[in-house]
Amino acid sequence: MPIELFTPSVQHALEVAGIFVFAISGALLAVRKNFDVFGMAVLAEVTALGGGVFRDLVIGAVPPIAFTDLGYFLTPLVATGIVFFLHPEVERITAAVGVFDAAGLGLFCVEGTMKAHDFGLGLTSSVTLGMATAVGGGVLRDLLAHEAPSLLRWDRDLYAVPAIVGSSIAALLLHFDALTAATSALAAAVAFVVRLAAMRFGWRAPRAWNRRSTATEEP
Amino acid sequence: MPIELFTPSVQHALEVAGIFVFAISGALLAVRKNFDVFGMAVLAEVTALGGGVFRDLVIGAVPPIAFTDLGYFLTPLVATGIVFFLHPEVERITAAVGVFDAAGLGLFCVEGTMKAHDFGLGLTSSVTLGMATAVGGGVLRDLLAHEAPSLLRWDRDLYAVPAIVGSSIAALLLHFDALTAATSALAAAVAFVVRLAAMRFGWRAPRAWNRRSTATEEP
């Protein structure tokens, strides 16, 4: 029996919201790349569900939940329809989109960690797969859109680190047998807040040591 | 016992033909990208078999059939040899290649849908995986060749839609328990004809609504 974050209905609403917002980011990138409506739907599905599919393949949970839960599959199509007709309006509320995206990030990194651990993986691997659940869809989105993965680039606010923080807290809770609905919700909330702070204050990860000190920070 | 389209020997001949033509498209792209003969073989294999490998990993049919049927593996190598020596001649018969590619598209989308359903997936997921079987290899081909996936681009004739049509007909037949050799062949034939029509008449999918109306169609 998987542990639930929040109550089932609240968790389900948050999951659908997270999938929806991830899908929005995929569909918007497709518009920017001048893809057609079908390309928008593919990028929306891949962004929203790709990380979870990767996790499920690795842990042997086949078919992946994205292929067994119809709501998971249909939500990105709704997002595609909205972006198709209203993409200038959606572009204008990127701040709101960013907040929901951070919520999805927090939720999925904790869920992914818990599911990997349920399937018998060790804590380190569970943290890795929790992070991959949260960020994998965005990497696949960028690959399909023929762009360098935004996750890896230096000039973007921290994205993986909040996921690692959330996954690591979840793993510690698992290790100390302290994972309850409340504590797992707390882990997701910490990841959420760290991501919001990274966006608000422009936190970035360092680049390789000598390159940074000599090539870039000199005026 | 999987349902056969056509008689077994006819189906096998069509499958090999489909794999062969998909492989030709991969090898030709490798020539255009100036890859060496090994790169040609890799792109030929990936284009011909990548969609089926993805489907088999998702439904848990491991090892994927591409790794258990030697004919599936060797056919792309034959295609590579032909393109290696005769690529200018092969380029010249692209119309014929396009017709066989459309036949492969029709065949693989129906087969993929049936196989996913055989492994217990729902109808919507089976349609998705049928389409992925037919178009996945081409996406992987473009990723490895470092190009934006032709599947997603606006300025290409419909390719995924014929596959979705064929997969959806197959799923409807499964739903109404009406899938026979004849009806599944019909589903493949419809996908084939829709793809031929898309090529003949230049059918394309729309892009996002506001972009299309304001940015591009104005003179």
Place this chain on the structure above:
Amino acid sequence: MPIELFTPSVQHALEVAGIFVFAISGALLAVRKNFDVFGMAVLAEVTALGGGVFRDLVIGAVPPIAFTDLGYFLTPLVATGIVFFLHPEVERITAAVGVFDAAGLGLFCVEGTMKAHDFGLGLTSSVTLGMATAVGGGVLRDLLAHEAPSLLRWDRDLYAVPAIVGSSIAALLLHFDALTAATSALAAAVAFVVRLAAMRFGWRAPRAWNRRSTATEEP
């Protein structure tokens, strides 16, 4: 019981060395692409472990060994740390890195072939997966770094061919039931030497026939 190349402790040391050097090549590419330290770690992990993860997913060995052996996971992080602080020094010893990379190539192609065969795959598929184990990580590294896969490019010294040679010798040994610690070590050594020779003498694979004869070799 898997057959061991060399003694267990020697094999383990070689494996860690191979993973380490593959990871170095990933982290160095990340530095060149101006990725941050997190991007370096991702590329290091993917380069070192991606080929094995692909092989394990295909043969159904889930979770892949990269997610169950902590040493496999931690070694690339050590490589990332070294490159982070010392990348100009590491760049300067590329000849040594190339020798260890060739050793990893030889070791992993033979290991991959043996593991695939252990899981019941035929000899041809085992050779394919042996090669994929050795070269797959590098392909994923290049995809994530948004570069054309160096494996497929014409203007690079032979890389896949040494792996195919090593995998094929291992498959022949399996076929004739002659695989022992000594003979499998020999197969790895042959792949190693072929790769060193390819680097030393600039061996390359031919491109498609007409292109080569008319377009490039004319002055």
